[in-house]
Amino acid sequence: MANILLVEDDPDINAAFRLALSQRGHSVAGCFLGGEGVALATEVPGPDLVVLDLMLPDLDGREVCRRIRAVSQIPIIMMTARGDDADVVLGLESGADDYVVKPVEPYLLDARIRALLRRSSLPVAPAGESDVVTSGALRLDRKSLVTSINGEAVPLTATETRLLLELSKHPGQVRSREQLLRDVWGTDYLNESRMVDASIQRLRSKVERDPSQPKIIATVRGFGYRFDLQ
Amino acid sequence: MANILLVEDDPDINAAFRLALSQRGHSVAGCFLGGEGVALATEVPGPDLVVLDLMLPDLDGREVCRRIRAVSQIPIIMMTARGDDADVVLGLESGADDYVVKPVEPYLLDARIRALLRRSSLPVAPAGESDVVTSGALRLDRKSLVTSINGEAVPLTATETRLLLELSKHPGQVRSREQLLRDVWGTDYLNESRMVDASIQRLRSKVERDPSQPKIIATVRGFGYRFDLQ
DNA sequence: CTGACTTTGTCACCAACGTGTCACAGAATT
DNA sequence: AATTCTGTGACACGTTGGTGACAAAGTCAG
Numbered sequence: 001m002a003n004i005l006l007v008e009d010d011p012d013i014n015a016a017f018r019l020a021l022s023q024r025g026h027s028v029a030g031c032f033l034g035g036e037g038v039a040l041a042t043e044v045p046g047p048d049l050v051v052l053d054l055m056l057p058d059l060d061g062r063e064v065c066r067r068i069r070a071v072s073q074i075p076i077i078m079m080t081a082r083g084d085d086a087d088v089v090l091g092l093e094s095g096a097d098d099y100v101v102k103p104v105e106p107y108l109l110d111a112r113i114r115a116l117l118r119r120s121s122l123p124v125a126p127a128g129e130s131d132v133v134t135s136g137a138l139r140l141d142r143k144s145l146v147t148s149i150n151g152e153a154v155p156l157t158a159t160e161t162r163l164l165l166e167l168s169k170h171p172g173q174v175r176s177r178e179q180l181l182r183d184v185w186g187t188d189y190l191n192e193s194r195m196v197d198a199s200i201q202r203l204r205s206k207v208e209r210d211p212s213q214p215k216i217i218a219t220v221r222g223f224g225y226r227f228d229l230q
Numbered sequence: 231m232a233n234i235l236l237v238e239d240d241p242d243i244n245a246a247f248r249l250a251l252s253q254r255g256h257s258v259a260g261c262f263l264g265g266e267g268v269a270l271a272t273e274v275p276g277p278d279l280v281v282l283d284l285m286l287p288d289l290d291g292r293e294v295c296r297r298i299r300a301v302s303q304i305p306i307i308m309m310t311a312r313g314d315d316a317d318v319v320l321g322l323e324s325g326a327d328d329y330v331v332k333p334v335e336p337y338l339l340d341a342r343i344r345a346l347l348r349r350s351s352l353p354v355a356p357a358g359e360s361d362v363v364t365s366g367a368l369r370l371d372r373k374s375l376v377t378s379i380n381g382e383a384v385p386l387t388a389t390e391t392r393l394l395l396e397l398s399k400h401p402g403q404v405r406s407r408e409q410l411l412r413d414v415w416g417t418d419y420l421n422e423s424r425m426v427d428a429s430i431q432r433l434r435s436k437v438e439r440d441p442s443q444p445k446i447i448a449t450v451r452g453f454g455y456r457f458d459l460q
Numbered sequence: 461c462t463g464a465c466t467t468t469g470t471c472a473c474c475a476a477c478g479t480g481t482c483a484c485a486g487a488a489t490t
Numbered sequence: 491a492a493t494t495c496t497g498t499g500a501c502a503c504g505t506t507g508g509t510g511a512c513a514a515a516g517t518c519a520g
Binding site: 441442 | 496498
Protein backbone atom coordinates (compact mmCIF):
# COMPACT_ATOMS: atom_id res chain seq x y z
CA MET A 1 0.00 0.00 0.00
CA ALA A 2 2.28 2.73 1.20
CA ASN A 3 5.47 3.40 3.07
CA ILE A 4 4.52 5.07 6.30
CA LEU A 5 6.67 6.71 8.92
CA LEU A 6 5.25 6.58 12.43
CA VAL A 7 6.67 9.05 14.94
CA GLU A 8 5.38 8.12 18.39
CA ASP A 9 7.32 8.04 21.63
CA ASP A 10 5.16 5.59 23.58
CA PRO A 11 6.70 2.18 22.80
CA ASP A 12 3.43 0.31 23.27
CA ILE A 13 1.38 2.56 21.03
CA ASN A 14 4.20 2.68 18.54
CA ALA A 15 4.34 -1.09 18.34
CA ALA A 16 0.57 -1.44 18.24
CA PHE A 17 0.15 0.93 15.32
CA ARG A 18 3.04 -0.53 13.43
CA LEU A 19 1.42 -3.91 13.70
CA ALA A 20 -2.06 -2.67 12.85
CA LEU A 21 -0.98 -0.70 9.81
CA SER A 22 1.26 -3.50 8.64
CA GLN A 23 -1.67 -5.86 8.80
CA ARG A 24 -3.55 -3.48 6.56
CA GLY A 25 -0.89 -3.77 3.93
CA HIS A 26 1.32 -0.82 4.67
CA SER A 27 5.02 -0.86 5.18
CA VAL A 28 5.69 0.96 8.41
CA ALA A 29 8.85 2.41 9.85
CA GLY A 30 8.69 3.63 13.41
CA CYS A 31 10.73 6.07 15.43
CA PHE A 32 10.42 7.65 18.84
CA LEU A 33 11.93 11.11 18.62
CA GLY A 34 10.98 14.22 16.73
CA GLY A 35 14.49 14.77 15.50
CA GLU A 36 14.60 11.29 14.05
CA GLY A 37 11.22 11.91 12.51
CA VAL A 38 12.40 14.99 10.66
CA ALA A 39 15.49 13.17 9.46
CA LEU A 40 13.63 10.09 8.29
CA ALA A 41 10.83 12.04 6.66
CA THR A 42 13.18 14.22 4.66
CA GLU A 43 15.79 11.72 3.66
CA VAL A 44 15.90 10.15 0.25
CA PRO A 45 13.90 8.12 -0.49
CA GLY A 46 11.44 9.29 2.10
CA PRO A 47 8.23 7.62 3.16
CA ASP A 48 4.93 8.25 1.37
CA LEU A 49 3.22 9.61 4.46
CA VAL A 50 3.99 10.54 8.05
CA VAL A 51 1.86 9.79 11.11
CA LEU A 52 3.08 12.14 13.78
CA ASP A 53 2.36 12.18 17.49
CA LEU A 54 2.12 15.60 19.04
CA MET A 55 3.77 14.80 22.37
CA LEU A 56 7.38 13.88 21.89
CA PRO A 57 10.25 13.99 24.36
CA ASP A 58 12.62 16.13 22.34
CA LEU A 59 10.62 18.31 19.97
CA ASP A 60 7.04 19.43 19.91
CA GLY A 61 5.09 17.63 17.19
CA ARG A 62 4.16 20.92 15.63
CA GLU A 63 7.79 21.90 15.42
CA VAL A 64 8.53 18.57 13.74
CA CYS A 65 5.76 19.29 11.32
CA ARG A 66 7.09 22.73 10.48
CA ARG A 67 10.59 21.43 9.95
CA ILE A 68 9.38 18.75 7.60
CA ARG A 69 7.19 21.23 5.77
CA ALA A 70 10.13 23.55 5.31
CA VAL A 71 11.56 21.14 2.79
CA SER A 72 8.86 18.66 1.86
CA GLN A 73 5.25 18.41 0.82
CA ILE A 74 4.87 14.91 2.17
CA PRO A 75 1.40 14.14 3.56
CA ILE A 76 1.30 14.40 7.36
CA ILE A 77 -1.35 13.15 9.75
CA MET A 78 -1.06 14.41 13.29
CA MET A 79 -2.18 12.25 16.14
CA THR A 80 -2.61 13.16 19.75
CA ALA A 81 -4.46 12.46 22.95
CA ARG A 82 -5.38 16.11 23.33
CA GLY A 83 -8.63 16.56 21.47
CA ASP A 84 -9.02 20.24 22.05
CA ASP A 85 -10.26 22.12 18.98
CA ALA A 86 -7.56 24.71 19.45
CA ASP A 87 -4.89 21.99 19.34
CA VAL A 88 -6.34 20.68 16.13
CA VAL A 89 -6.28 24.11 14.56
CA LEU A 90 -2.70 24.72 15.65
CA GLY A 91 -1.70 21.35 14.29
CA LEU A 92 -3.30 21.98 10.93
CA GLU A 93 -1.79 25.44 10.77
CA SER A 94 1.67 24.13 11.33
CA GLY A 95 1.27 22.24 8.09
CA ALA A 96 -0.42 18.94 8.90
CA ASP A 97 -3.00 17.64 6.44
CA ASP A 98 -5.16 15.83 8.93
CA TYR A 99 -5.49 15.46 12.66
CA VAL A 100 -6.86 12.51 14.57
CA VAL A 101 -7.48 12.16 18.27
CA LYS A 102 -6.32 9.12 20.20
CA PRO A 103 -7.55 6.57 20.84
CA VAL A 104 -7.89 5.90 17.14
CA GLU A 105 -9.24 2.74 15.63
CA PRO A 106 -6.62 1.47 13.21
CA TYR A 107 -9.13 1.02 10.43
CA LEU A 108 -10.17 4.63 10.81
CA LEU A 109 -6.59 5.80 10.62
CA ASP A 110 -6.17 3.61 7.58
CA ALA A 111 -9.20 5.20 5.93
CA ARG A 112 -7.78 8.65 6.57
CA ILE A 113 -4.40 7.57 5.26
CA ARG A 114 -6.01 6.34 2.08
CA ALA A 115 -8.06 9.49 1.65
CA LEU A 116 -4.97 11.61 2.06
CA LEU A 117 -2.86 9.53 -0.29
CA ARG A 118 -5.64 9.69 -2.84
CA ARG A 119 -5.70 13.46 -2.57
CA SER A 120 -1.94 13.65 -2.77
CA SER A 121 -2.14 11.70 -6.01
CA LEU A 122 0.12 8.98 -4.74
CA PRO A 123 -0.76 5.53 -5.91
CA VAL A 124 -2.75 3.98 -3.07
CA ALA A 125 -2.26 0.42 -4.13
CA PRO A 126 0.86 -0.16 -6.14
CA ALA A 127 0.71 -3.56 -7.74
CA GLY A 128 3.62 -5.31 -6.13
CA GLU A 129 5.04 -4.27 -2.81
CA SER A 130 8.30 -3.70 -4.55
CA ASP A 131 10.86 -1.07 -3.92
CA VAL A 132 12.31 -1.45 -7.33
CA VAL A 133 11.15 0.52 -10.33
CA THR A 134 11.98 -0.57 -13.82
CA SER A 135 11.36 0.98 -17.16
CA GLY A 136 12.88 -0.76 -20.10
CA ALA A 137 16.48 -1.44 -19.34
CA LEU A 138 16.44 1.01 -16.44
CA ARG A 139 16.24 -0.26 -12.93
CA LEU A 140 16.05 1.87 -9.80
CA ASP A 141 16.22 0.43 -6.32
CA ARG A 142 14.40 2.84 -4.07
CA LYS A 143 16.10 1.62 -0.94
CA SER A 144 19.72 1.38 -1.96
CA LEU A 145 19.28 4.20 -4.51
CA VAL A 146 21.26 2.24 -7.01
CA THR A 147 20.35 2.89 -10.61
CA SER A 148 21.37 0.46 -13.26
CA ILE A 149 20.93 -0.15 -16.95
CA ASN A 150 21.01 -3.70 -18.19
CA GLY A 151 22.33 -4.62 -14.78
CA GLU A 152 25.23 -2.23 -15.00
CA ALA A 153 25.29 0.47 -12.34
CA VAL A 154 24.95 4.05 -13.54
CA PRO A 155 26.46 6.71 -11.29
CA LEU A 156 23.78 9.33 -10.77
CA THR A 157 24.31 12.46 -8.74
CA ALA A 158 22.12 13.28 -5.76
CA THR A 159 19.90 15.65 -7.68
CA GLU A 160 19.52 13.25 -10.55
CA THR A 161 18.55 10.47 -8.18
CA ARG A 162 15.98 12.60 -6.41
CA LEU A 163 14.53 13.69 -9.71
CA LEU A 164 14.28 10.16 -11.00
CA LEU A 165 12.76 9.01 -7.73
CA GLU A 166 10.20 11.76 -7.76
CA LEU A 167 9.24 11.07 -11.33
CA SER A 168 9.02 7.37 -10.71
CA LYS A 169 6.73 7.86 -7.74
CA HIS A 170 4.04 8.81 -10.20
CA PRO A 171 4.59 6.53 -13.16
CA GLY A 172 2.52 7.49 -16.15
CA GLN A 173 1.52 10.83 -14.67
CA VAL A 174 2.62 14.18 -15.91
CA ARG A 175 4.56 16.16 -13.33
CA SER A 176 4.83 19.90 -13.81
CA ARG A 177 8.06 21.79 -13.39
CA GLU A 178 6.57 23.48 -10.36
CA GLN A 179 5.85 20.15 -8.72
CA LEU A 180 9.33 18.89 -9.46
CA LEU A 181 10.93 22.06 -8.17
CA ARG A 182 8.97 21.74 -4.96
CA ASP A 183 9.50 18.06 -4.43
CA VAL A 184 13.10 17.76 -5.55
CA TRP A 185 14.57 21.13 -4.71
CA GLY A 186 12.16 22.24 -2.02
CA THR A 187 11.88 25.69 -3.52
CA ASP A 188 8.58 27.13 -4.45
CA TYR A 189 9.27 30.30 -6.29
CA LEU A 190 11.91 29.65 -8.89
CA ASN A 191 9.38 29.55 -11.66
CA GLU A 192 11.69 31.18 -14.13
CA SER A 193 14.50 28.76 -13.63
CA ARG A 194 15.62 26.26 -16.21
CA MET A 195 16.90 24.06 -13.45
CA VAL A 196 14.43 21.30 -14.09
CA ASP A 197 15.12 21.24 -17.79
CA ALA A 198 18.85 21.15 -17.25
CA SER A 199 18.69 18.33 -14.74
CA ILE A 200 16.26 16.36 -16.86
CA GLN A 201 18.71 16.63 -19.68
CA ARG A 202 21.62 15.46 -17.54
CA LEU A 203 19.54 12.61 -16.26
CA ARG A 204 18.52 11.62 -19.74
CA SER A 205 22.07 11.66 -20.98
CA LYS A 206 22.91 9.01 -18.41
CA VAL A 207 19.77 6.98 -18.51
CA GLU A 208 18.29 7.09 -21.98
CA ARG A 209 19.63 4.95 -24.78
CA ASP A 210 19.10 7.83 -27.20
CA PRO A 211 18.68 11.07 -25.26
CA SER A 212 17.25 12.80 -28.31
CA GLN A 213 14.51 10.17 -28.44
CA PRO A 214 13.71 9.73 -24.76
CA LYS A 215 11.64 6.69 -23.89
CA ILE A 216 11.76 6.71 -20.14
CA ILE A 217 11.27 10.38 -19.34
CA ALA A 218 8.90 11.93 -21.82
CA THR A 219 8.49 15.62 -22.44
CA VAL A 220 4.88 16.75 -22.35
CA ARG A 221 5.04 20.10 -24.00
CA GLY A 222 3.21 22.78 -22.10
CA PHE A 223 2.78 20.60 -19.02
CA GLY A 224 5.98 19.01 -17.78
CA TYR A 225 7.59 15.58 -17.81
CA ARG A 226 6.34 12.07 -17.41
CA PHE A 227 8.07 8.88 -16.27
CA ASP A 228 6.88 6.03 -18.46
CA LEU A 229 6.95 2.40 -17.49
CA GLN A 230 7.74 0.08 -20.34
CA MET B 231 -10.16 33.05 0.70
CA ALA B 232 -12.10 30.47 -1.26
CA ASN B 233 -15.40 29.80 -2.93
CA ILE B 234 -17.19 27.24 -0.87
CA LEU B 235 -20.37 25.32 -1.58
CA LEU B 236 -22.30 24.31 1.51
CA VAL B 237 -24.83 21.51 1.12
CA GLU B 238 -26.91 21.30 4.27
CA ASP B 239 -30.65 20.82 4.56
CA ASP B 240 -31.20 22.34 7.99
CA PRO B 241 -31.90 26.03 7.28
CA ASP B 242 -30.56 27.18 10.63
CA ILE B 243 -27.28 25.31 10.39
CA ASN B 244 -26.98 26.29 6.76
CA ALA B 245 -27.37 29.97 7.57
CA ALA B 246 -25.10 29.76 10.59
CA PHE B 247 -22.24 28.19 8.67
CA ARG B 248 -22.65 30.51 5.74
CA LEU B 249 -22.32 33.43 8.08
CA ALA B 250 -19.43 31.97 10.03
CA LEU B 251 -17.42 31.03 6.96
CA SER B 252 -18.15 34.36 5.31
CA GLN B 253 -16.82 36.13 8.35
CA ARG B 254 -13.65 34.15 7.94
CA GLY B 255 -13.17 35.49 4.49
CA HIS B 256 -14.72 32.79 2.35
CA SER B 257 -17.32 33.26 -0.28
CA VAL B 258 -20.07 30.79 0.50
CA ALA B 259 -22.92 29.50 -1.60
CA GLY B 260 -25.50 27.39 0.17
CA CYS B 261 -28.00 24.84 -1.00
CA PHE B 262 -30.34 22.38 0.67
CA LEU B 263 -30.63 19.36 -1.58
CA GLY B 264 -28.19 16.75 -2.73
CA GLY B 265 -29.25 17.08 -6.34
CA GLU B 266 -28.60 20.79 -6.26
CA GLY B 267 -25.28 20.11 -4.62
CA VAL B 268 -24.13 17.84 -7.42
CA ALA B 269 -25.24 20.37 -10.00
CA LEU B 270 -23.60 23.33 -8.32
CA ALA B 271 -20.40 21.47 -7.55
CA THR B 272 -19.92 20.34 -11.13
CA GLU B 273 -20.99 23.46 -12.98
CA VAL B 274 -18.53 26.00 -14.24
CA PRO B 275 -17.02 27.87 -12.65
CA GLY B 276 -17.47 25.53 -9.75
CA PRO B 277 -16.61 26.19 -6.14
CA ASP B 278 -13.15 25.53 -4.75
CA LEU B 279 -14.41 23.17 -2.08
CA VAL B 280 -17.62 21.46 -0.98
CA VAL B 281 -18.84 21.06 2.58
CA LEU B 282 -21.40 18.30 2.45
CA ASP B 283 -23.89 17.20 5.06
CA LEU B 284 -24.52 13.48 5.17
CA MET B 285 -28.24 13.60 5.91
CA LEU B 286 -30.15 15.17 3.06
CA PRO B 287 -33.81 14.87 2.13
CA ASP B 288 -33.37 13.72 -1.44
CA LEU B 289 -30.02 11.96 -1.76
CA ASP B 290 -27.69 10.35 0.71
CA GLY B 291 -24.60 12.48 1.22
CA ARG B 292 -22.38 9.61 0.18
CA GLU B 293 -24.29 9.28 -3.06
CA VAL B 294 -23.84 13.00 -3.64
CA CYS B 295 -20.15 12.53 -2.99
CA ARG B 296 -19.87 9.68 -5.45
CA ARG B 297 -21.73 11.60 -8.15
CA ILE B 298 -19.50 14.60 -7.76
CA ARG B 299 -16.44 12.37 -7.78
CA ALA B 300 -17.58 10.78 -11.00
CA VAL B 301 -16.74 13.99 -12.82
CA SER B 302 -14.68 16.12 -10.48
CA GLN B 303 -11.76 16.00 -8.10
CA ILE B 304 -12.99 18.98 -6.12
CA PRO B 305 -12.10 18.82 -2.42
CA ILE B 306 -15.00 17.55 -0.31
CA ILE B 307 -15.43 17.74 3.44
CA MET B 308 -18.24 15.64 4.83
CA MET B 309 -20.08 16.79 7.89
CA THR B 310 -22.53 14.89 9.95
CA ALA B 311 -24.05 14.41 13.38
CA ARG B 312 -23.30 10.69 13.28
CA GLY B 313 -19.83 10.31 14.66
CA ASP B 314 -19.53 6.58 14.32
CA ASP B 315 -16.13 5.43 13.12
CA ALA B 316 -17.77 3.22 10.55
CA ASP B 317 -19.65 6.21 9.13
CA VAL B 318 -16.42 8.13 8.83
CA VAL B 319 -14.77 5.28 6.99
CA LEU B 320 -17.71 4.92 4.63
CA GLY B 321 -17.70 8.62 3.99
CA LEU B 322 -14.01 8.70 3.21
CA GLU B 323 -14.34 5.67 0.99
CA SER B 324 -17.07 7.28 -1.06
CA GLY B 325 -14.51 9.87 -2.04
CA ALA B 326 -14.57 12.55 0.64
CA ASP B 327 -11.26 14.08 1.68
CA ASP B 328 -12.16 14.84 5.24
CA TYR B 329 -14.94 14.15 7.70
CA VAL B 330 -15.99 16.27 10.63
CA VAL B 331 -18.61 15.54 13.24
CA LYS B 332 -21.23 18.10 14.25
CA PRO B 333 -21.34 20.18 16.22
CA VAL B 334 -18.28 21.78 14.64
CA GLU B 335 -16.72 24.98 15.73
CA PRO B 336 -16.52 27.22 12.67
CA TYR B 337 -12.87 28.02 13.24
CA LEU B 338 -12.11 24.33 13.30
CA LEU B 339 -13.96 23.77 10.06
CA ASP B 340 -12.08 26.72 8.65
CA ALA B 341 -8.75 25.21 9.67
CA ARG B 342 -9.65 21.94 7.96
CA ILE B 343 -10.79 23.80 4.90
CA ARG B 344 -7.49 25.60 4.73
CA ALA B 345 -5.50 22.43 5.23
CA LEU B 346 -7.40 20.70 2.47
CA LEU B 347 -7.13 23.61 0.07
CA ARG B 348 -3.41 23.76 0.76
CA ARG B 349 -3.05 20.12 -0.15
CA SER B 350 -5.43 20.26 -3.10
CA SER B 351 -3.83 23.21 -4.76
CA LEU B 352 -0.60 21.28 -5.15
CA PRO B 353 -1.08 18.98 -8.08
CA VAL B 354 -1.71 20.29 -11.55
CA ALA B 355 -2.77 16.98 -12.89
CA PRO B 356 -5.83 15.95 -10.93
CA ALA B 357 -5.65 12.75 -8.96
CA GLY B 358 -8.29 10.12 -8.69
CA GLU B 359 -9.36 6.73 -9.79
CA SER B 360 -11.52 7.14 -12.87
CA ASP B 361 -9.17 9.23 -14.88
CA VAL B 362 -9.93 8.04 -18.34
CA VAL B 363 -12.50 9.57 -20.62
CA THR B 364 -13.73 7.76 -23.66
CA SER B 365 -16.08 8.68 -26.44
CA GLY B 366 -16.32 6.27 -29.30
CA ALA B 367 -12.83 5.40 -30.40
CA LEU B 368 -11.38 8.34 -28.50
CA ARG B 369 -9.65 7.81 -25.21
CA LEU B 370 -8.09 10.44 -22.99
CA ASP B 371 -6.04 9.60 -19.94
CA ARG B 372 -6.22 12.54 -17.58
CA LYS B 373 -3.05 11.60 -15.73
CA SER B 374 -0.63 10.80 -18.49
CA LEU B 375 -2.36 13.30 -20.78
CA VAL B 376 -2.16 10.79 -23.57
CA THR B 377 -4.93 10.86 -26.13
CA SER B 378 -5.47 7.87 -28.37
CA ILE B 379 -7.84 6.70 -31.04
CA ASN B 380 -8.38 2.97 -31.38
CA GLY B 381 -5.42 2.58 -29.08
CA GLU B 382 -3.12 4.60 -31.27
CA ALA B 383 -1.65 7.69 -29.65
CA VAL B 384 -2.63 11.01 -31.18
CA PRO B 385 -0.19 13.86 -30.56
CA LEU B 386 -2.21 16.77 -29.23
CA THR B 387 -0.74 20.13 -28.34
CA ALA B 388 -1.06 21.59 -24.87
CA THR B 389 -3.98 23.81 -25.79
CA GLU B 390 -5.78 21.02 -27.57
CA THR B 391 -5.33 18.75 -24.59
CA ARG B 392 -6.58 21.37 -22.19
CA LEU B 393 -9.56 22.05 -24.40
CA LEU B 394 -10.46 18.41 -24.67
CA LEU B 395 -10.01 17.97 -20.93
CA GLU B 396 -12.26 20.89 -20.20
CA LEU B 397 -14.96 19.74 -22.59
CA SER B 398 -14.82 16.19 -21.31
CA LYS B 399 -15.32 17.31 -17.73
CA HIS B 400 -18.91 18.08 -18.59
CA PRO B 401 -20.02 15.45 -21.08
CA GLY B 402 -23.33 16.20 -22.72
CA GLN B 403 -23.33 19.81 -21.56
CA VAL B 404 -22.90 22.81 -23.78
CA ARG B 405 -19.88 24.94 -22.94
CA SER B 406 -19.86 28.48 -24.17
CA ARG B 407 -16.89 30.09 -25.80
CA GLU B 408 -16.61 32.38 -22.81
CA GLN B 409 -16.41 29.44 -20.43
CA LEU B 410 -13.81 27.73 -22.55
CA LEU B 411 -11.77 30.90 -22.87
CA ARG B 412 -11.77 31.27 -19.13
CA ASP B 413 -11.04 27.68 -18.28
CA VAL B 414 -8.55 26.85 -21.00
CA TRP B 415 -6.89 30.16 -21.73
CA GLY B 416 -7.48 31.89 -18.43
CA THR B 417 -8.53 35.06 -20.21
CA ASP B 418 -11.89 36.58 -19.57
CA TYR B 419 -12.30 39.36 -22.01
CA LEU B 420 -11.34 38.20 -25.47
CA ASN B 421 -14.94 37.74 -26.47
CA GLU B 422 -14.34 38.76 -30.03
CA SER B 423 -11.63 36.22 -30.61
CA ARG B 424 -11.95 33.20 -32.85
CA MET B 425 -9.37 31.34 -30.82
CA VAL B 426 -11.85 28.81 -29.55
CA ASP B 427 -13.21 28.05 -32.97
CA ALA B 428 -9.75 27.68 -34.41
CA SER B 429 -8.61 25.36 -31.65
CA ILE B 430 -11.79 23.32 -31.82
CA GLN B 431 -11.16 22.85 -35.48
CA ARG B 432 -7.57 21.77 -34.93
CA LEU B 433 -8.71 19.40 -32.26
CA ARG B 434 -11.40 17.94 -34.48
CA SER B 435 -8.99 17.46 -37.33
CA LYS B 436 -6.92 15.20 -35.09
CA VAL B 437 -9.66 13.50 -33.16
CA GLU B 438 -12.73 13.15 -35.36
CA ARG B 439 -13.02 10.46 -37.95
CA ASP B 440 -14.71 12.91 -40.31
CA PRO B 441 -14.06 16.47 -39.08
CA SER B 442 -16.88 17.79 -41.26
CA GLN B 443 -19.30 15.47 -39.48
CA PRO B 444 -18.08 15.77 -35.88
CA LYS B 445 -19.40 13.12 -33.53
CA ILE B 446 -17.36 13.76 -30.42
CA ILE B 447 -17.35 17.54 -30.24
CA ALA B 448 -20.67 18.90 -31.43
CA THR B 449 -21.34 22.49 -32.42
CA VAL B 450 -24.30 24.05 -30.70
CA ARG B 451 -25.00 26.99 -32.85
CA GLY B 452 -25.38 30.23 -30.96
CA PHE B 453 -24.14 28.71 -27.70
CA GLY B 454 -20.87 26.87 -27.96
CA TYR B 455 -19.65 23.29 -28.10
CA ARG B 456 -20.55 20.05 -26.45
CA PHE B 457 -18.52 16.92 -25.73
CA ASP B 458 -20.66 13.85 -26.40
CA LEU B 459 -20.11 10.44 -24.92
CA GLN B 460 -20.88 7.61 -27.29
C1' DC C 461 44.69 24.74 3.92
C1' DT C 462 45.03 23.99 -0.78
C1' DG C 463 44.14 22.59 -5.23
C1' DA C 464 41.73 19.43 -8.24
C1' DC C 465 37.59 17.51 -9.31
C1' DT C 466 32.59 17.04 -9.31
C1' DT C 467 28.15 18.79 -9.03
C1' DT C 468 24.79 22.21 -9.83
C1' DG C 469 22.57 26.54 -11.08
C1' DT C 470 22.39 30.11 -14.74
C1' DC C 471 22.59 31.90 -19.16
C1' DA C 472 22.33 32.60 -24.13
C1' DC C 473 21.19 30.76 -28.32
C1' DC C 474 18.58 28.16 -31.66
C1' DA C 475 15.31 25.29 -33.84
C1' DA C 476 10.92 23.68 -33.87
C1' DC C 477 6.59 24.00 -32.89
C1' DG C 478 2.34 26.05 -31.35
C1' DT C 479 -0.97 29.51 -31.65
C1' DG C 480 -3.61 33.89 -32.42
C1' DT C 481 -5.27 36.48 -36.12
C1' DC C 482 -7.26 37.33 -40.36
C1' DA C 483 -9.93 36.87 -44.53
C1' DC C 484 -13.12 34.50 -46.79
C1' DA C 485 -16.21 30.73 -47.83
C1' DG C 486 -19.94 28.11 -46.56
C1' DA C 487 -23.84 26.91 -43.65
C1' DA C 488 -27.69 27.82 -40.81
C1' DT C 489 -31.25 30.87 -39.31
C1' DT C 490 -34.41 34.64 -39.85
C1' DA D 491 -32.57 37.18 -49.61
C1' DA D 492 -30.30 39.00 -45.86
C1' DT D 493 -27.89 38.19 -41.90
C1' DT D 494 -25.52 35.94 -38.55
C1' DC D 495 -22.70 32.25 -37.20
C1' DT D 496 -19.12 28.81 -37.98
C1' DG D 497 -15.46 26.24 -40.70
C1' DT D 498 -11.09 26.54 -42.90
C1' DG D 499 -6.51 27.54 -44.55
C1' DA D 500 -2.48 30.58 -44.48
C1' DC D 501 0.90 33.01 -42.08
C1' DA D 502 3.88 35.37 -38.90
C1' DC D 503 5.00 35.86 -34.31
C1' DG D 504 5.87 34.15 -29.79
C1' DT D 505 6.71 30.46 -26.80
C1' DT D 506 8.82 26.37 -25.45
C1' DG D 507 12.26 23.27 -24.61
C1' DG D 508 16.98 21.28 -26.00
C1' DT D 509 21.74 22.25 -25.77
C1' DG D 510 26.40 23.55 -24.59
C1' DA D 511 29.25 26.73 -22.12
C1' DC D 512 30.39 28.67 -17.93
C1' DA D 513 30.66 30.01 -13.13
C1' DA D 514 29.57 29.15 -8.44
C1' DA D 515 29.33 25.96 -4.89
C1' DG D 516 30.45 21.75 -2.85
C1' DT D 517 33.59 17.70 -1.96
C1' DC D 518 37.64 15.43 -0.92
C1' DA D 519 42.37 13.77 -0.73
C1' DG D 520 46.80 15.05 0.43
